[in-house]
Amino acid sequence: MKQLLFYIALIFSFSAQTQELKVGILRAYDLSAVRISYNEGTYNVYGDSTELTSIWSGQSIECKRSGDKIKLVKDDKTLGTFDTVYFRGVESGNSFRIRPTSPYSKKERKYKDNIMLIPSGNTEITVINEVMMENYLPGVIESEGGGGKHIEYYKVQAILSRTYVLDHLSKHRKDGFYLCDRQHCQAYHNMMRFTPDIQKAVNETAGIIMLDHQLELADGYFFANCGGQTSESDFVWNNPVPYCRSIVDTFCIRSWQANWTKKIPKSSWKNYLVQQFGYPVNDSIFGQYLYAFSQPNRKAFYIDPRLGIPLRDIRTEFKLKSTWFDCHLEGDNVVLEGKGFGHGVGLCQEGAMSMAKLGYSYEQILKFYFTDIQLFDYFHWLFLRQEEMVGL
Template sequence: MRPIVLLFFLIFMSFSTFGNDIQIGVYRGYNIHRIDFSYNEGSYLIFGDTTAFGALLPNEFVSIKRVGNSVELKKGVRTIGTFKKVTLKPTGTENVLRLRPRSPVLKERKYNDGFIVFSGTKSLTIVNDVSYKHYLGGVVESEGGGGKHVEYYKAQAVISRTYAMKYLKRHQKEGFNLCDQVHCQAYHSKLIYTDDIRKAVNAVDGVYIMDTVSNTLIEGFFHANCGGQSSSSDYVWKEDIPYLQPFKDTFCIYTRQATWEKRIPKIEWRKFLVNNYFYPIEDSLYRSIMYTFEQEDRKAFYISPHLGIPLRDLRYHFKLRSTYFSCTPDGQDVLLKGKGFGHGVGLCQEGAMGMANKGLNYQQILSFYFEGIEFRHYFEKLFFNQGPYKVGDF
């Protein structure tokens, strides 16, 4: 075997062995004290700490219960023992487990690949040790749903991979990389319904996005609908990111989440402004415009910046779909007429879907929403040994 071919083979094998997994904490919105794992597809080896206890086969299940700082493992009705952690290792690459929490009782989910379970601070910590391919399939289906164009799915897969790489150590202290909640990325189950997502994930396997100015992974933010204009990042997180500047987006303005309305009692609106931001209610001018606000282009503050009332705070307190709204007094209410759904920063999902339907590919879609970016592939980084990333980083 030629030296350069051998080198590539060794790098590829190292990556396949060590670098293709990511650990995701699942059911993180619940305090689970007991959970059952049952056979769905392919067998699993069962480990209590480092000791093997056979395999999980068809028609079998294991039950894991939190007992103080340890976990109790049962196979069927037989108690195996108490351990620091229980590991379920798949014997193949397409294996699937069924998960059913028993305390509390929750809806069953299915996940690819392996699991590690140990006692957390208040409940069980349940970690899906999963390949990027399977993880991204579940994320894209959870975030984007079915029935979309394959180029949109490619764009979502690339941005989701980039986001995962960027925040790979977010939950390191808790014993995993990312969680299944929206502040990481929604991941509610394995890919189940949409075969086009599987094709898309495979087509862009290994692709991620870098900012060409800083030569770092981009902030892969995305949201449902920007309402026709994206938001500057500093309007939401107080950080100005050069490749996330506001711009007009006409691809999403006729979709189902492009507009919305909401009524809020005047007394609640006034109470929030006065109690939290000392709105100058005694000033007759400001009192007269308290319920009137026009936002033709996206703004960061309500009425005037010097009042210091961030629109993001109004959105969170009143559970608004976005900060992109105007309002007027209407009887005893404040009538809000808004645009978009979500924070408005980065990729607009419904806009990206519209672009894909018009024939644009995933690279054109992502370049529209993120300025000054470059697409890279981890195999290239590994082979040529460029940049700050190593096999173990992925």
């Protein structure tokens, strides 16, 4: 029985790695209607299990919520109303264009492979891109990191994104898909359009994943710029992540996002610290540091841990670029002089980009930012786990 369960898991994982992922797209909209148009190839259109029509160059179909079903309209002709609608490419290399029409958006997006639409809620449509892993990852990497980067950096992002997908296949199961297109999953705004090196990076790292010291899938946390030092994970989140330790990073310090300054009214600063945390303004020691704070290395708390004022809370309250800052008083303002942009845990994107330009490999970059991680072939990893799963 255990052996059977292993092979079922293996088949599911193989499907996730080499066949279609289900990704919820356009999740920023409460959609009740979309227009789906030709981009490349030919699509057959199905209402439930019935083939209805095809779309090719110059053609499109309007998909509208109608009662508890979805109505399809092509060339002003209603094709019917259905529980589920599918657009399936006839050959490989198909891609479609999609635009929200209710609510209306001028922005049109393009995606590869297939699409499914199902009713959701009382008036909405859920749109799911059924996309091959090798087509999904380039879209994510271009959405997250943009173009013009060194291919070794794109290889880093490919491995982090692939590992994330395989570790979060159940994140949106209740919604009918695996992952969505928003940042709390992975940004996925379009298929890859402008940067061929990204596709090359995905292909050249095919199947490679990142594992922690216990040979479990590792979360590849990343952010824009660390300012010269990454953060301990428990400075930002409640639980420590063993492979995300603070390191000194000089590769990002010349970037424009490495330093920042912000002025906050003295009264706002004082009121927040006193009202939220009971800052002892009259204390003979702590009172003099209310507006004066020095942080030569990253810390977790303002002034002193005994005061219980997490820097992450101050960052959220005043919308700061990072938790790494010094502050002093100038007139009626508290001046914050900070470093870095983002939560600071894991991989510094601008540092990694600089390392790639200097000739470091993707493996060297990942092992610089993450502690005691290993890079493995996905299927090799699955077979290593077989012994544990079958209890031999």
